[in-house]
Every structure is written in C-alpha cells, then in structure tokens.
Amino acid sequence: MTTETVTELDAVIIGAGFSGLYMNHRLRDQLGLEVVVFEGGDNVGGTWYWNRYPGARCDSESYMYCFAFDRQLMQDWEWSGKYPEQPEILRYLDHVADRFDLRRNVRFRTRVTSARFDEATERWVVRTDHGDEVTARYLITGIGCLSTGQIPNFAGRDSFTGEAYHTGSWPHEGVDFAGKRVGVIGTGSSGVQSIPVIARQAEHLHVFQRTPQYMIPARHGTVDKAVLDKVKLDYDAIFDRARHSVGGFPYDVPTRSALSVDDAERQAIFEQTWQEGGFRFVFGSFSDLRTNLASSEAAAEFIRAKIRETVHDPEVAEKLTPRDHPFGSKRTLIDTDYFETYNRDDVTLVDICTDPIAEITPTGIRTTSGEHYELDIIVYATGFDAMTGSFNRIDIEGRGGQKLKDKWAAGPVTYLGLGSAGFPNLFMITGPGSPSVLTNMPIAIEQHVDWITDAIRHLDDHGIATIEPTAEAEADWGRHVNELAAPTMFMHADSWYLGANIPGKPRVFMPYVGGMGTYRTRCEEVVANGYEGFALGVAAPALAD
Numbered sequence: 001m002t003t004e005t006v007t008e009l010d011a012v013i014i015g016a017g018f019s020g021l022y023m024n025h026r027l028r029d030q031l032g033l034e035v036v037v038f039e040g041g042d043n044v045g046g047t048w049y050w051n052r053y054p055g056a057r058c059d060s061e062s063y064m065y066c067f068a069f070d071r072q073l074m075q076d077w078e079w080s081g082k083y084p085e086q087p088e089i090l091r092y093l094d095h096v097a098d099r100f101d102l103r104r105n106v107r108f109r110t111r112v113t114s115a116r117f118d119e120a121t122e123r124w125v126v127r128t129d130h131g132d133e134v135t136a137r138y139l140i141t142g143i144g145c146l147s148t149g150q151i152p153n154f155a156g157r158d159s160f161t162g163e164a165y166h167t168g169s170w171p172h173e174g175v176d177f178a179g180k181r182v183g184v185i186g187t188g189s190s191g192v193q194s195i196p197v198i199a200r201q202a203e204h205l206h207v208f209q210r211t212p213q214y215m216i217p218a219r220h221g222t223v224d225k226a227v228l229d230k231v232k233l234d235y236d237a238i239f240d241r242a243r244h245s246v247g248g249f250p251y252d253v254p255t256r257s258a259l260s261v262d263d264a265e266r267q268a269i270f271e272q273t274w275q276e277g278g279f280r281f282v283f284g285s286f287s288d289l290r291t292n293l294a295s296s297e298a299a300a301e302f303i304r305a306k307i308r309e310t311v312h313d314p315e316v317a318e319k320l321t322p323r324d325h326p327f328g329s330k331r332t333l334i335d336t337d338y339f340e341t342y343n344r345d346d347v348t349l350v351d352i353c354t355d356p357i358a359e360i361t362p363t364g365i366r367t368t369s370g371e372h373y374e375l376d377i378i379v380y381a382t383g384f385d386a387m388t389g390s391f392n393r394i395d396i397e398g399r400g401g402q403k404l405k406d407k408w409a410a411g412p413v414t415y416l417g418l419g420s421a422g423f424p425n426l427f428m429i430t431g432p433g434s435p436s437v438l439t440n441m442p443i444a445i446e447q448h449v450d451w452i453t454d455a456i457r458h459l460d461d462h463g464i465a466t467i468e469p470t471a472e473a474e475a476d477w478g479r480h481v482n483e484l485a486a487p488t489m490f491m492h493a494d495s496w497y498l499g500a501n502i503p504g505k506p507r508v509f510m511p512y513v514g515g516m517g518t519y520r521t522r523c524e525e526v527v528a529n530g531y532e533g534f535a536l537g538v539a540a541p542a543l544a545d
C-alpha cells in the first residue's frame with residue numbers, strides 16, 4: 001500500500017498473534033470479508049514473537065495451549081515439551097499461518113497509530129505508522145493483554161553503558177551472557193523463568209527483588225507421547241471441559257474448602273498437587289485458595305516451608321519468602337529450579353524492598369544504602385502496562401470525538417470486555433472486563449473470536465450497520481466485575497491486574513474473575529436475548545444528491 005492509497009475494507013484486525021490469526025481466518029475465510037491485519041512485528045506470533053528471553057515458555061500445558069477450532073490441526077501437531085517453550089509456540093503459530101494461508105493479508109512491520117469512527121459513513125478510518133489510511137466497517141483489536149513493556153524510570157537509567165534489555169522485546173539473535181556480570185530486575189513470571197537460565201550462563205548474576213513471590217514447580221519435561229496420544233483421542237471432551245471451567249483448564253475442580261479437612265489431609269493434598277506441578281496446585285487442590293484468607297494462608301505456609309527446605313542459606317531463604325501479600329493475590333508463578341538457583345555461589349539476591357534502587361549508573365546499579373553493583377548487562381523483567389497500555393498507545397476516537405484513552409482515564413470501562421459504549425463496531429479480543437489473563441488464553445481467545453464472528457454475521461444477515469454497548473449495560477457489567485473481585489485475594493496485593501505496577505495508573509481490577517464457564521454462558525445469554533445490552537443501529541439511508 002502506498003501512502004496515498006485509501007482502501008475500503010470490511011474489517012481491520014490489529015495484531016497477528018493467537019487472536020489476530022484466528023480472527024483473520026474466521027472473517028476472511030468463513031464470512032468472506034475483505035480483511036487487512038496490521039502487525040508491528042515482521043512475522044506472526046504476537047507475545048511469542050517478542051518475548052524471546054531465555055527460559056520463556058507458557059505455564060499452560062502444551063496440549064491445551066493451542067487452537068481447538070480445527071480438529072485436524074490438533075491431531076497433526078506434535079508438541080515436544082510438557083509446557084511449550086517460546087520457540088515451539090512460535091513454530092506452532094507459523095504452522096497455523098502457513099496451513100490456513102493467514103499471512104497474505106497481513107501488513108507486517110506496520111503499527112496502527114490511530115482509528116477514528118466516522119459517524120457520517122459509519123466506518124472506522126485507520127492510520128498506520130507507514131502513512132497508510134484504510135477505512136473499515138469493523139475494527140477488531142487482537143493486541144494482547146501484556147504487550148506494552150514497562151521499564152521503570154530509574155534515575156540515570158539511560159546512562160548505563162553496558163547492554164540493557166526488556167524481557168518483552170528481546171533481541172532475535174539472542175544475548176550472550178558468557179563471562180558477563182548480569183543484573184536482573186524483577187521477579188515476576190518473566191524474571192522467574194529467565195533467572196535460572198541466565199544464572200547458568202553468566203559469570204555472576206545479581207537478582208534485584210522488590211517483592212518475594214509464591215511459586216509452584218512446573219515439573220517441566222518432554223511430553224509423554226502415550227499421554228498425548230490419549231489426549232488426542234479425547235480432545236472434544238477435554239476442550240469442552242476447559243471451555244466451561246473456571247480457568248480454561250480441563251482439570252477436575254475440587255469443591256472442598258482447604259478448611260474442610262484436617263491438617264494432615266490438607267498437607268497431603270497440597271503435596272500431591274505440588275508434585276503434579278503447575279496450576280494443578282491452584283485449580284486442583286481446594287476451591288477457595290483465592291477467596292478465603294485462611295485457606296490462602298494455609299497454601300502460603302506450605303510454600304514457605306518448601307522455600308526453607310530448598311534454599312540452603314536461611315537468610316537468603318527468608319528474603320525469598322513472601323509475607324506481605326496473600327497467596328493467590330498476584331499471578332501465581334510456575335517455576336523450574338528458581339529457588340535452587342540461589343544455592344549457586346555465582347548468584348546473589350539483592351533485596352530492593354529494604355534497600356531500593358537509587359540509580360542506574362554508567363557501570364551498574366546503586367542502591368539507597370550506597371552499595372554499587374558493577375554490571376555488564378541489565379535485564380529489565382519489570383513487566384507491562386497491562387490490559388490498557390496497548391489500547392492507549394493507539395489514538396482511538398469514537399462518537400462525538402471521544403477518545404478511548406479519555407473515557408478510560410479512571411480505569412477501563414467495557415461491556416463483557418468485548419466493546420465500549422460510544423465506539424461502534426469496535427470489538428476487543430480479550431479486552432479488560434473479560435476472563436482473559438485469568439484463564440488459559442487460547443480458550444478465552446477462541447470464545448471471543450467466535451462470538452465476534454457470530455455478531456458480525458448477525459449484523460450482515462439483518463442489515464444492521466452498527467453494534468455498540470449501551471452505557472447502562474456497560475455500567476452494570478463494570479459493577480459486576482468489581483463486585484466479583486472485591487472478596488477475592490486479588491484485591492490484597494499491588495499487582496498489574498490492578499494497574500499498581502504503573503505509576504499514576506488508576507487502581508482498578510481489570511479482568512473478570514467469575515470464571516470462563518460462567519462468562520461464556522453470560523455471552524450466550526446476551527445473544528439469545530437479541531444482543532441484550534447492545535444498541536443495534538440500522539443503516540443510515542443514503543443521502544439524496
């Protein structure tokens with residue numbers, strides 16, 4: 001497309017990760033729409049294109065971290081890791097793109113800079129950083145929930161003369177840590193996955209930890225082929241269970257409270273799910289670890305004891321032990337050899353809660369006590385402007401010139417996390433207010449893409465020009481999302497779920513905590529009730545000459 005070209009499209013999709021790829025397939029190949037996908041990277045993959053840090057992999061088991069819309073695709077693809085590693089997920093998404101010919105209408109290396117709803121034509125006018133301008137009836141965001149990286153504005157940050165990287169935009173050629181003094185700032189999922197791997201390569205690793213975290217061992221390994229074959233025979237039932245579960249996983253969900261059994265039984269159940277590894281500890285042990293403080297504390301104590309058992313130096317173990325927030329209030333971390341890493345002589349834990357970072361210097365990091373850590377490489381594992389950051393970096397303008405960024409100034413406001421009042425025909429895949437980040441993402445993405453496809457088909461079948469949430473339905477949904485979150489552990493920590501990691505960001509719990517199954521049912525009811533809560537606009541009659 002040249003700068004001058006104006007293209008009239010049916011739909012623009014932003015992003016070519018899991019969301020954008022499947023949305024493209026549905027709209028282009030199944031509804032036969034004219035679609036363009038804009039993607040900032042030079043290939044498909046989204047999150048998995050950018051997050052190439054050492055040790056990056058998904059915390060969902062591989063057989064569930066994939067598309068389920070095509071049976072043969074599921075049967076043909078062979079995962080090699082129990083948890084899929086970043087290169088393997090990227091290979092998978094490459095394969096999906098090839099198999100369904102999903103690249104031909106993607107404009108790579110192109111970012112959408114603005115999107116304005118033109119009320120006269122009832123079309124979105126979309127502009128990119130290449131100067132493209134297209135118009136489309138529908139605008140669909142597949143921009144991910146965690147794609148706008150956040151590097152804290154430490155004093156002197158840019159004076160560092162060594163190498164500095166953020167985990168979320170890792171160099172494709174990799175980073176050579178051999179013989180280097182490395183500092184990792186941040187111990188969330190990205191830090192926890194990369195720290196053990198970097199430790200094995202670097203001359204010395206300093207980990208700058210502000211908040212100790214609860215972690216469950218992944219028990220990663222190669223996939224058991226016999227298990228995978230069995231799963232493939234049962235895919236329909238497995239995915240059906242996952243789609244109607246709380247977290248998008250097919251696990252048997254316990255109904256028992258952690259307080260309903262005696263201590264010996266409680267410990268045995270924790271131990272069993274701990275040995276199984278991964279999210280089973282959270283979703284497969286007891287029903288109330290995220291809703292009952294005493295149950296959460298029982299899980300916390302179990303994990304604290306595991307840390308003491310694993311880490312040889314009691315002082316280091318104590319620094320690594322979380323006490324200031326309940327278990328289940330932040331994203332539960334799944335690790336491989338994380339605590340074991342602190343038994344290495346070439347790894348040092350720096351507690352920046354008691355001795356905060358004062359400045360980044362040309363040669364390292366100085367903490368408030370005056371201690372200076374000489375470094376060759378700094379890795380920022382400091383997270384993302386989650387859920388809203390990627391919306392805010394696009395200038396999105398709806399009816400009456402209203403900017404989405406302004407509307408969301410006090411926190412995101414959506415109906416079902418699918419759309420926002422005043423922004424007609426704008427669909428958000430896994431937007432704020434939907435289960436999204438609290439679930440196994442492909443399950444949530446497929447549900448949204450299918451719902452959006454059906455809505456667009458409905459509009460076309462009935463000659464309806466626009467769909468947008470009503471202000472009332474949106475307000476009710478917002479209240480509901482907040483009410484559900486209020487009694488949970490999530491409200492008791494400074495997490496990115498609450499926007500607490502970004503200075504000045506309003507403290508609002510952004511995802512829907514009611515569970516995938518309940519949410520799916522609600523979305524189905526909305527459709528059955530004639531798109532309840534949405535205003536459907538008939539096409540404006542053509543203007544006389």
Ligand code: N01
Nearest residue numbers: 057058059152186187188189190191210211331381382383
């Ligand atoms: O980011 P985070 P992430 N000074 O925000 C610290 C998904 N994900 O990239 O806890 C000092 O969790 C911050 O400290 P504190 C997953 O959903 C999934 O690791 O705020 N430290 C924290 O330790 C995950 O939750 C996978 O006190 C500062 C860290 O940086 C989400 O992405 C893999 C600081 C940030 O942790 C984000 O994970 C990777 C400051 N000013 C990511 N600011 C898998 O599926 C921040 N920190 C495996």
